[in-house]
Amino acid sequence: MSESVSAPEETASTHDVAIELLVEAGAVLASSLDLTTTMSHVAQLTVPRLADLCVIDLRNEDGSITEVAVAAADPAIGPALESLRARHPLDPEGEHPVARVIRSGEPELQARMSDELMRSFAQGSEHARFMIDKRYHSAVVAPLLARGRTLGALSLLRLGSSEPYVRADLDLGNELARRAALAIDNARLFSEVRSVERRLEAVLVNLAEAITMTDAQGRMVFANQAAAELLGAGSPRELMDAAPGTIMPRFLVTDEHGRELDLESMPGRRLFSGAPAEPLLVRNVVRATGEERWLIVRSSPVTDPDSARVLYAVNVFENITEVKHAQLAESFMAEASRVLASSMDYAETLTQIARLAVPQIADWCAVDVLDEHGEIERVAVHHSDPRRLELAEQLDRGYRPAREDPLGVPEVIRSGRARIYTDIDQDALAAYARDNAHLALLQAIEAKAVIIVPLAAPARTLGAITLVSSDSLRRLTHADLALAERLGRRAGTAVESARLYTERTRIVKVLEAALLPESLPEIPGVEIEALYRAAGELNDVGGDFYDVLPYGPNSWMLVIGDVCGKGPRAAGVTALARHTLRAAAMLGLRPTAMLGTLHQALRRQPAGADLCTVCLVTLEQRGGQARLKVALAGHPPPLLMDAGGECRKIGTPGTLLGVLDPVDVKEVEVELRTGQTLLLYTDGLPEAGRAGPQLDDERLFALCAQASQATLEGMLEQIERAALEHAGGRLRDDIALLALRLR
Amino acid sequence: MGVHDQLRVDVRREAGRAILTLDGELDMASAELLQELADGEDLRGEAMLVLDLQQLRFIDSTGLRAILTTLERCRERGQEFAITPGSPQVQRLLSVTGVAEHLPTIATADGAVA
Numbered sequence: 121m122s123e124s125v126s127a128p129e130e131t132a133s134t135h136d137v138a139i140e141l142l143v144e145a146g147a148v149l150a151s152s153l154d155l156t157t158t159m160s161h162v163a164q165l166t167v168p169r170l171a172d173l174c175v176i177d178l179r180n181e182d183g184s185i186t187e188v189a190v191a192a193a194d195p196a197i198g199p200a201l202e203s204l205r206a207r208h209p210l211d212p213e214g215e216h217p218v219a220r221v222i223r224s225g226e227p228e229l230q231a232r233m234s235d236e237l238m239r240s241f242a243q244g245s246e247h248a249r250f251m252i253d254k255r256y257h258s259a260v261v262a263p264l265l266a267r268g269r270t271l272g273a274l275s276l277l278r279l280g281s282s283e284p285y286v287r288a289d290l291d292l293g294n295e296l297a298r299r300a301a302l303a304i305d306n307a308r309l310f311s312e313v314r315s316v317e318r319r320l321e322a323v324l325v326n327l328a329e330a331i332t333m334t335d336a337q338g339r340m341v342f343a344n345q346a347a348a349e350l351l352g353a354g355s356p357r358e359l360m361d362a363a364p365g366t367i368m369p370r371f372l373v374t375d376e377h378g379r380e381l382d383l384e385s386m387p388g389r390r391l392f393s394g395a396p397a398e399p400l401l402v403r404n405v406v407r408a409t410g411e412e413r414w415l416i417v418r419s420s421p422v423t424d425p426d427s428a429r430v431l432y433a434v435n436v437f438e439n440i441t442e443v444k445h446a447q448l449a450e451s452f453m454a455e456a457s458r459v460l461a462s463s464m465d466y467a468e469t470l471t472q473i474a475r476l477a478v479p480q481i482a483d484w485c486a487v488d489v490l491d492e493h494g495e496i497e498r499v500a501v502h503h504s505d506p507r508r509l510e511l512a513e514q515l516d517r518g519y520r521p522a523r524e525d526p527l528g529v530p531e532v533i534r535s536g537r538a539r540i541y542t543d544i545d546q547d548a549l550a551a552y553a554r555d556n557a558h559l560a561l562l563q564a565i566e567a568k569a570v571i572i573v574p575l576a577a578p579a580r581t582l583g584a585i586t587l588v589s590s591d592s593l594r595r596l597t598h599a600d601l602a603l604a605e606r607l608g609r610r611a612g613t614a615v616e617s618a619r620l621y622t623e624r625t626r627i628v629k630v631l632e633a634a635l636l637p638e639s640l641p642e643i644p645g646v647e648i649e650a651l652y653r654a655a656g657e658l659n660d661v662g663g664d665f666y667d668v669l670p671y672g673p674n675s676w677m678l679v680i681g682d683v684c685g686k687g688p689r690a691a692g693v694t695a696l697a698r699h700t701l702r703a704a705a706m707l708g709l710r711p712t713a714m715l716g717t718l719h720q721a722l723r724r725q726p727a728g729a730d731l732c733t734v735c736l737v738t739l740e741q742r743g744g745q746a747r748l749k750v751a752l753a754g755h756p757p758p759l760l761m762d763a764g765g766e767c768r769k770i771g772t773p774g775t776l777l778g779v780l781d782p783v784d785v786k787e788v789e790v791e792l793r794t795g796q797t798l799l800l801y802t803d804g805l806p807e808a809g810r811a812g813p814q815l816d817d818e819r820l821f822a823l824c825a826q827a828s829q830a831t832l833e834g835m836l837e838q839i840e841r842a843a844l845e846h847a848g849g850r851l852r853d854d855i856a857l858l859a860l861r862l863r
Numbered sequence: 864m865g866v867h868d869q870l871r872v873d874v875r876r877e878a879g880r881a882i883l884t885l886d887g888e889l890d891m892a893s894a895e896l897l898q899e900l901a902d903g904e905d906l907r908g909e910a911m912l913v914l915d916l917q918q919l920r921f922i923d924s925t926g927l928r929a930i931l932t933t934l935e936r937c938r939e940r941g942q943e944f945a946i947t948p949g950s951p952q953v954q955r956l957l958s959v960t961g962v963a964e965h966l967p968t969i970a971t972a973d974g975a976v977a
Contacts, residue, residue, distance in 0.1 A: 663924075682924060683924075684924035684925055684927070684928045685891065685924070685925055685928070686891065730928075731924055731927060731928045731931070731960075733924070733959075733960055752959075752961075753961070754959065754960030754961050754962065755959070755960075756959050757959075773958055773959055773960075773961055774961050775960070775961030775962070775964075775965070776927075776960040776961055776962060779928075779931045779935070780931065780961075780962065780965045783961075784961060784964075785961075803923070803924065803956075852890075852923075853923065
């Protein structure tokens with residue numbers, strides 16, 4: 121103690137100052153992490169207690185030296201020095217003490233600096249003059265050392281007549297520099313970390329994809345804005361503050377097949393149990409709103425580098441709702457198109473469409489069409505829940521919409537415009553309801569949203585499709601509306617073509633009836649049967665005809681013929697042929713003359729060649745005998761069959777009618793005996809086999825022999841069936857068969 | 864040359880003959896093709912028009928009408944007309960309808976007139 125008392129005054133005071141300084145420096149260095157501010161504070165601490173001027177220089181990455189802080193007792197010195205240093209930076213390889221200390225990492229004490237010395241290390245004459253003018257005379261330069269690297273140097277200077285520095289000042293400066301260096305180092309590290317973090321965060325925060333990071337306890341330690349939006353939180357903070365396991369119950373989460381998934385099956389949870397975490401496609405429905413999203417959830421682990429333990433799971437949620445909806449819509453429309461193309465029965469087709477729409481688009485679906493009187497008729501309704509289906513049916517029975525109703529199905533049919541009603545409230549229901557019972561039914565159905573689209577055919581609206589969601593977990597959106605409109609157009613077109621087909625079939629039947637006799641006349645002692653089979657499904661009016669009519673006393677005429685072509689013109693020629701022959705028969709003309717008359721009639725047709733082949737047979741019963749006269753005009757000859765099945769052709773080939781002059785037709789007369797059958801047929805029979813060989817005489821005879829034991833009706837059916845089989849189910853031409861058998 | 868799903872018609876002119884070779888089936892669907900080709904302006908200068916039916920497998924009444932119409936048109940413009948025999952089905956139809964005897968027939972398209 122005595123020694124310290126006897127110690128020089130300045131040393132004692134220096135010691136106190138040193139402790140005081142270091143304490144203050146500690147506070148300053150801990151207080152702020154802003155590098156420039158901190159260095160400035162450190163510099164200021166030293167003036168005037170330890171120095172008249174304090175400069176802190178830092179070494180940059182490229183080795184150059186920058187002054188970062190200056191503090192001086194004379195306020196003019198700081199700015200002047202900064203300006204000087206900016207113009208004449210220190211040469212890192214030069215002899216300036218700061219450069220030397222930064223290179224060596226060793227502190228320097230320049231107790232007394234001569235003008236000569238200062239000139240020797242100055243950065244030019246201006247620098248030297250500055251130092252001499254400001255009367256630099258003693259300096260301590262200490263390296264800013266941290267983690268073995270020299271970050272820069274702390275320079276303490278005494279000017280003018282101040283005491284020169286001693287060894288103890290060097291130690292103090294060195295200590296101060298060491299502390300400052302640590303602070304600088306920490307600040308730099310912190311700044312680097314912050315910058316990396318900021319960059320990372322900026323990336324994550326701005327990603328359109330939702331990202332969360334969860335720990336082993338299921339706590340969310342990070343979430344970006346997209347995640348907050350996806351998971352229905354106001355902000356990422358709200359998500360991170362939520363207790364584990366409280367987010368998921370807000371959603372109905374299922375896989376592609378509708379199976380509900382729990383938290384443990386999410387990839388982010390599986391990572392923690394060591395299970396593989398394949399990307400997972402999930403359907404996610406917000407329970408509160410019914411909003412549906414399709415997400416691909418990908419999770420990757422953040423592991424502890426030492427223990428390889430999974431610390432965090434980073435979960436990326438890719439929202440593919442639009443893609444998925446488009447895909448579902450496409451497959452729905454493909455399925456709908458298949459259904460629509462499968463049947464020409466439109467009521468059945470629409471029922472299938474209603475079934476398809478539930479549950480794909482809605483919870484229930486009804487289809488209404490306008491009937492022929494313009495009234496609205498319900499043709500299909502489907503609901504996933506039978507109880508509610510009953511309600512829908514009750515509603516339709518009791519409150520079928522009338523075509524003048526201002527809203528709903530009638531309005532959509534009138535306007536041809538689709539409607540969507542979301543958030544249906546009680547007031548709206550009350551306004552729509554006709555009475556209390558109606559309102560009660562409407563309420564019981566619990567419709568949450570309704571889409572009504574027109575059943576639109578190219579030229580008109582045929583009806584409407586109504587889609588209703590009654591489940592809170594299903595929301596009808598404008599995407600559903602667009603899909604429903606497509607369905608309406610597709611179904612409308614299908615219904616229209618089914619209707620046209622039905623209509624056409626009806627017209628064809630009417631026309632055919634005009635070409636074929638309604639019923640065959642009774643001929644005493646003779647059985648008679650006819651069969652007509654149109655080729656193809658879309659039966660055009662055929663050119664085949666047959667007729668049986670009286671031809672004088674005890675005489676009858678049988679005719680079978682084939683007019684070339686199909687359609688309206690062929691139908692006209694067929695009618696002409698049939699009626700010309702009827703008139704000729706009434707006049708009692710001979711068979712050859714009747715055919716000649718028809719030929720002339722056809723020749724007079726203005727439109728050009730109309731071919732017609734005819735087989736004309738007269739039957740005359742006299743004195744227990746039945747005689748046949750057969751005349752062929754380009755037509756295959758009829759077959760005469762014995763009861764035993766023996767067959768032969770009757771007649772001589774003659775010229776077809778309508779084109780070639782002269783017509784050469786011969787009559788052949790034969791007797792028809794008891795039990796014998798005469799079969800008249802058209803070309804469609806021998807030509808039944810399109811691809812394969814036709815039914816040649818041999819086959820035809822064999823077929824008839826087989827069928828000869830059957831009733832006349834049964835025989836014709838057997839022949840028709842055989843011809844169909846021979847044709848592989850598809851007839852090339854119409855088949856007409858006319859047969860008579862003598863009892 | 865004309866091609867239809869079921870019918871292929873090759874057209875050639877040689878030694879004063881316009882020869883249409885029919886390959887396939889001549890029916891409602893393909894008759895129009897024959898009609899069109901047989902009426903071709905470029906064929907009218909030839910002394911004779913031959914329908915070569917040797918490759919024709921099938922014919923129905925519409926096909927028959929097309930042949931008969933061709934016959935008629937040839938007569939109107941003073942052009943000779945002939946066919947070659949077709950498959951048994953074709954020949955059967957021609958004879959059943961009484962048409963065969965009205966159609967001049969030659970053995971081969973470039974052969975002698977019968």
